[in-house]
Amino acid sequence: MRGTLMDIPTYDDMLAAHERIKPHIRRTPILRSDYLSELAGAELYFKCESLQEPGAFKVRGASNAVFGLNEEQARKGVATHSSGNHALCLSYAAGRRGIPCNVVMPRTAPKAKKDAVRRYGGTITECEPSTSSREETFAKVQAETGSEFVHPYNDPRVIAGQGTCAKEMIEQTDGLDMVVAPIGGGGMVSGTCLTLSTLAPETRIIAAEPEQADDAFRSFKAGHIIADDAPETVADGLKVPLKDLTWHFVSNHVTDILTASEQDIVDAMKITWKYLRVVMEPSSAVPLATVLKNKDRFAGKRVGLVITGGNVDLDKLPWLT
Amino acid sequence: MRGTLMDIPTYDDMLAAHERIKPHIRRTPILRSDYLSELAGAELYFKCESLQEPGAFKVRGASNAVFGLNEEQARKGVATHSSGNHALCLSYAAGRRGIPCNVVMPRTAPKAKKDAVRRYGGTITECEPSTSSREETFAKVQAETGSEFVHPYNDPRVIAGQGTCAKEMIEQTDGLDMVVAPIGGGGMVSGTCLTLSTLAPETRIIAAEPEQADDAFRSFKAGHIIADDAPETVADGLKVPLKDLTWHFVSNHVTDILTASEQDIVDAMKITWKYLRVVMEPSSAVPLATVLKNKDRFAGKRVGLVITGGNVDLDKLPWLT
16 A cells, blocks of 8 residues: 555445446356256356456456546547456457557467457557566556556456446345355455445355465465465466455455365366356356365355356367366 | 157147246346357347256256156156257256156267266166167167157157247347257257247248258258268267158248358357357357358348257367367
């Protein structure tokens, strides 16, 4: 926080975001698999944000930021850095409004995501796959374009947008005992906290993280942000660290952070493809991986799991490589 | 028809089936992809029967047959032969009623489907992958068990059950100009004809078939059933021939039959996984393959496509072999 006053989004900001973005997002279905519920020993409700048009929940926060700009800001467009889905969702939202979108992406980002950014009209500048290189490259791009920075998660407009997913989950079920969401930078988890702490304070919020990129887990235990530079995990959407705004929500509202090994994540991904029959990313399998590894924590409970995205390179499936 | 009087199911049979099976099936969502609609130049509505618990529309007809049995019939159980999804859906429905299910399957049937039959409690007897071997083996099994034969498609209870899918499609949309469904034995297409000829007679019904198993196409042009023994296609659910009951519906109500090459089918499968983000079988890709190959026929129309099933061997994806 470095002495600055954070602009923490409120529950009303989330409600306003939902109204603003409704024409631009899908109310995605909650899908179920009796087989996976039996396997877990819990009632599982999968909120399939993979079924958004650009394939990820990040279209919610991105649309809220893009459609909340005034005309003068909008003319200069938006800019961001992102490991993937925020980039293509911001490009998608900017395309719907007809404004420019400048994206800094690691050169190692999945080709499927780069292709989608370009298809939606975004302009990509590549950087090295480290937080430091990304931030440096981005500063240059923003200085040149003057476009509005929409951070992939540490932005109140983005967090308010992501919070609309949890609102729909509660509306679409008869309530949930727990929600489990993947954690990378913490945008989805923060939005979930923002919404549930008011709408359903009895619902516990569990963050799910790869063991090999467990900076949020270590931060949570230590009581302050610990950031790693460029961790390696198959869950490529979850490599980024917490920032002040997301740390605010994680430290105040998350019940626990659970981790899963690379093999657990790939196994959970494959059985979800097989039995739920949705195409989803490795990152989206981390919640189920942690539930199956901690069955006693979830036994008999009504558990909502967020399937965060479905943009996968179908030529490089992790159980076939 | 060989001089016998066919028991043609009626629209009321379909309505009764829907009431009977509602506790045992899902009202599957209709999913959309703006990208695929733009690619086709038509408004595409995908009815995702792949999202049924056992992964295929055939749970509708199977459940209607199983739950329509009287107690005496039920005690002896049900029996069938099937290239895959009917087998596992009948096993699933029988399991829900707690009655035996005997299944004759070709030894070449996908392992994923055999595993599912066993998981649902069905008993498998293997045969050679030809229509003649299948019918011979089945006669033996039925003689031994005395169980009720539920044909995979040439059965009025099954056709009435499959017809409930088209009813939901009309209810879930503002009406459709066309429905495109894959055709093998013709069960889904017949159910679609049964329902739409009364409920939405203005909606054209297009059957979609692999070029390499185009017996329905040739039958349609010739005006009588032409059956092939053991055709080869990646769309393994569509290798079986029409029979008298399904021929009745196909010959009276289908507008046209369109075909697609093996490569067209695999390409359509892959882009559906990529942009609609659902796991579906090669058979389920044949409708989109024919739409993309005949764009002028569908231009600007509201087109419903049935994604018939999602039971795939994830270790043997056709674009990776």
